[in-house]
Amino acid sequence: MTAAMAETKKILLAHGGGGQLADELIRKTILARLGEKRPEGLEDSAKINLSSKSICFTTDSYVVKPLFFNGGDIGKLAVCGTLNDLAVAGAIPVALSLSFIIETGLEIDILEKIIDSIAKTARQNNVHIVTGDTKTVDAGQADKIFINTAGIGIRLKTADLGFDKIKPGDKIILSGSIGDHGITILSERQDIKFQTTLKSDCAAVSGLTSKILTGTTGVRFMRDPTRGGLAATLNEICRQTGLDIEIKQSQIPVKPAVQAAADMLGFDVLEIANEGKFVAVVSPACAEKVLRICKKHPLGKKAKIIGQITGASDTPLVEMETIIGGRRIVQMPYGRELPRIC
């Protein structure tokens, strides 16, 4: 650590200014920790040679409070989230960009921890961070740190996915338990007691989705049920296809601690965000095979067929048979769910 860094343990406005402090922050704190080899040095754009013409490109921004939570942190989330967007589009991730907007006053230690986490997650998932940017803003203009990542992936030849491929009779597979991420964040924010048993599912599913897409042919569509949870994903499918969906609550895995915390806060787990799960709509013929592939993978052990696409209708709906044998509609979440009063 240089003398300048030792004196300034916190992010200053000058760290984003393009001068000496900024240069040091980028070289010593960010690049060194990311461990990326960069033959072309610090250029404004990365040059990438891709082996295919069919690529997927996505971007997402990450804001989360708290920055560190059981099961992950904003850095891991920023990598996994973008990898998952590529994964469900049927791509194998190749390269990521990484941009920070940092609030003045953020401790450099915290930034270092986040970068270490980004580096580790990228390494684990065989993806390179090839370009990036850092900006600093005055205190109060951002909440500690915001991260944006964009990602490029090569689309698997076997992946022919889209809403238009979905047909009545198709099965809906969910890769694992729902609600883990959102409920962990909500309960850490509200300091409720279940905390110790709650853990975010934050993970990159690209390893598993590529296995499925290379191992079978009947996958029609995939989506990661993040914000708005399973309810939003299913309603999106329903709206885009004009087809009804029926799911069975008894088949949807929910951890007891997640359910308990959701009940206490007044949330419906179907509407809670996930960060390491996907929903796949598959042909009836390949459903069992997809399930088998899932179950062999650590991120798909709890995978289940949770329902099916039923038929066309003027007012397409997602309906759920509840555990007690009742029925209800699953609607598109309104947006911001607020914890109830009592």
Added chain:
Amino acid sequence: MLERIYKAQTIMANACKKLGRQINIMEVCGTHTVSIFRNGIRWTLPDGLNLLSGPGCPVCVTDQAYIDAILSLAQRDDCLIATYGDMIRVPGKGGSLETDAFKNNVRIVLSSEDALQLARDNKEKIVVFVAVGFETTAPATAVAVKEASKENIDNFCILCGHKLVVPAMETLLSGKNDKIDGFLCPGHVSTIIGYGAFENIAKQYRRPCVVAGFEPMQIIEGLAEICRQLAEGESSVKSVYTAAVCEKGNQKAQKIIKDCFDHAQGRWRGLGNIDKSTLKLKKQYSRFDAYIRFGIDPLAKSDESGCRCGDVLCGLIKPADCPLFAKDCTPTKPVGPCMVSSEGTCAAYYKYERRK
């Protein structure tokens, strides 16, 4: 589980047959309403059993004048409104707390303690805590007021809208809606007030009162117990709540409420003025009373709007009977509180049952 459901269903069906008429059971609490819809419980009930949603959603029962009073305070730059999230979208005069004109002076808090902290941190403002809820949230408000008093946090006050469950139930039975045959009583309120609090309703009004938790099985078994009592001409207070509910409730919490509040006449949406149905800060805490501080009349009458929430929460009509339901009034564009609150009956119907 299926066996238990089947058993409960048989009891309910037999009761309907024996009485030879529709049985109307009111679930008093908004959390019950949500659980009933979320779990599709109405689907599993016999045709003759009709569930009515009662005045148990804290947001819905607040009178329009109360909402308008908050909005008028939110317009003052010397005030900071601290409110539970549920309240911010309730429409009133000039918009809601979410509207641009008000929102700079509004903060969402998760507890009364957070509101008090807001007052400590914003000495230049008067922090007004929107104190709503039943006996479950009142103790926390009381604790905050006591703390404010001890620390002399004079820029803190509460607009007390805390209400009591039992007087509302009695008002319903004494005229508003006497077709109610029995009550499914809220578990969490009962842990505070004790199931003994419903004794009068069972004895004097001869309506079964069964306390249940919010899990679907408990709700179904609670409904079955009410039906059993009706079939056998009984009316008593029972609890199928597995968590700790005792006859006397949580006396410590009751004492905290008593130390801080008196019972007073209060205004309810749909039910009008009810004697001894709301909590009012005791004289010694009157400096924290926003009604006094700002000269607001807690019993002020409000203007009529087209919203029929009052009738909905008395169980007189179903949301679909309101001409605005799902047309002019939806969760994104709510006209009344029953469509705003996550526990509101109209919101629940819209969300879980609307097929078109």
